[in-house]
Amino acid sequence: MSATPRKPNLSRGEKVIPGLWRLKLPLPWPLVPHGNAFAVADGDGLLLIDTGIHSDESMDNLEDALNQCGLSLDMVHRIVCTHAHADHAGQAMSIKDRTGAEILINPALDHMRGYVKDPDGTLDYRLSRALLCGVPSEAVERQREMRRGMDSGFDRVLEADRDLVEGMTIPSDLGELNVIETPGHAPSHVVLHQPEGRLLFSGDHILGRVSLYYDVGYTPDPAGEFLTSLDKVASLGARLCLSGHGKPVNAIPELAAANKAAVEGRLRAIRSSLATEPLSAWEITSLLYEGMPEEPRIGWFLPETLAYLTHLAILGEVVRDEAEPVERWAVAPAAS
Numbered sequence: 115m116s117a118t119p120r121k122p123n124l125s126r127g128e129k130v131i132p133g134l135w136r137l138k139l140p141l142p143w144p145l146v147p148h149g150n151a152f153a154v155a156d157g158d159g160l161l162l163i164d165t166g167i168h169s170d171e172s173m174d175n176l177e178d179a180l181n182q183c184g185l186s187l188d189m190v191h192r193i194v195c196t197h198a199h200a201d202h203a204g205q206a207m208s209i210k211d212r213t214g215a216e217i218l219i220n221p222a223l224d225h226m227r228g229y230v231k232d233p234d235g236t237l238d239y240r241l242s243r244a245l246l247c248g249v250p251s252e253a254v255e256r257q258r259e260m261r262r263g264m265d266s267g268f269d270r271v272l273e274a275d276r277d278l279v280e281g282m283t284i285p286s287d288l289g290e291l292n293v294i295e296t297p298g299h300a301p302s303h304v305v306l307h308q309p310e311g312r313l314l315f316s317g318d319h320i321l322g323r324v325s326l327y328y329d330v331g332y333t334p335d336p337a338g339e340f341l342t343s344l345d346k347v348a349s350l351g352a353r354l355c356l357s358g359h360g361k362p363v364n365a366i367p368e369l370a371a372a373n374k375a376a377v378e379g380r381l382r383a384i385r386s387s388l389a390t391e392p393l394s395a396w397e398i399t400s401l402l403y404e405g406m407p408e409e410p411r412i413g414w415f416l417p418e419t420l421a422y423l424t425h426l427a428i429l430g431e432v433v434r435d436e437a438e439p440v441e442r443w444a445v446a447p448a449a450s
């Protein structure tokens with residue numbers, strides 16, 4: 115009798131080192147099919163780092179992954195979220211309801227609150243910004259049609275029991291975990307560093323492959339903040355990267371350098387695209403990501419381009435012309 119084929123979207127739990135387990139949890143996103151949470155031994159209970167997204171099956175998925183490691187959800191007495199994206203913090207409140215665990219997350223949560231309270235309102239705001247950036251109105255309406263009514267991936271608005279801020283330490287059987295604020299990917303992003311074990315729980319700040327994403331509109335300079343956060347993390351001396359997606363990898367300084375090089379490459383590409391004439395953010399995005407399907411180009415890469423344009427404007431290299439219905443960006447007079 116042949117075995118039933120294993121579904122690709124099942125959860126999996128595995129030991130990384132004694133006292134540390136990786137919980138690989140399915141996500142409903144084609145481009146990002148899995149995310150990681152981590153269970154860390156902490157006395158007679160468990161510290162859970164990130165939670166996975168909230169959906170009908172997500173609590174079963176988490177329990178299944180924990181059970182595969184010989185652990186149970188009821189052991190979780192503390193939840194630390196690396197940042198307030200749905201795939202990292204989406205079911206924190208439900209776990210707290212179930213186990214009484216306390217929740218720790220950085221207080222820069224505006225990027226989550228508005229979205230969870232009013233996903234369609236947030237969508238309308240983002241699409242009005244896309245129009246201003248020069249995305250054609252038919253493409254904007256296609257996005258509205260596709261995304262309206264979509265679930266936020268959060269069980270409800272996340273409320274911290276304690277703010278997770280720079281300088282705090284979190285106890286665990288692995289040793290104390292130092293909290294380091296690393297905004298950029300998200301305003302609320304932190305990483306956890308265990309110095310003696312040279313471990314870094316890196317969330318989405320550093321992944322095993324370079325994948326750049328920014329929540330724009332909440333802080334002055336997301337790309338600049340990301341670069342500063344990369345420098346901070348590269349200087350820690352950590353080695354084993356336990357990231358929010360993919361397998362653990364032993365290459366933190368190399369990955370920090372690769373991320374920095376990727377950002378610098380995009381900044382160079384934007385500078386050269388503006389060398390001959392002013393362009394809208396959408397025209398620049400379409401030049402840089404030619405051939406990329408419309409949906410990620412609008413939802414992912416347009417905000418990325420905006421983050422770089424904002425960074426270059428802060429450096430005094432480009433200026434934004436807000437006078438027209440579609441904003442255009444140009445090389446700053448002093449820089450040309």
Ligand SMILES: [Zn+2]
Nearest residue numbers: 199299300318
């Ligand atoms: Zn994220």
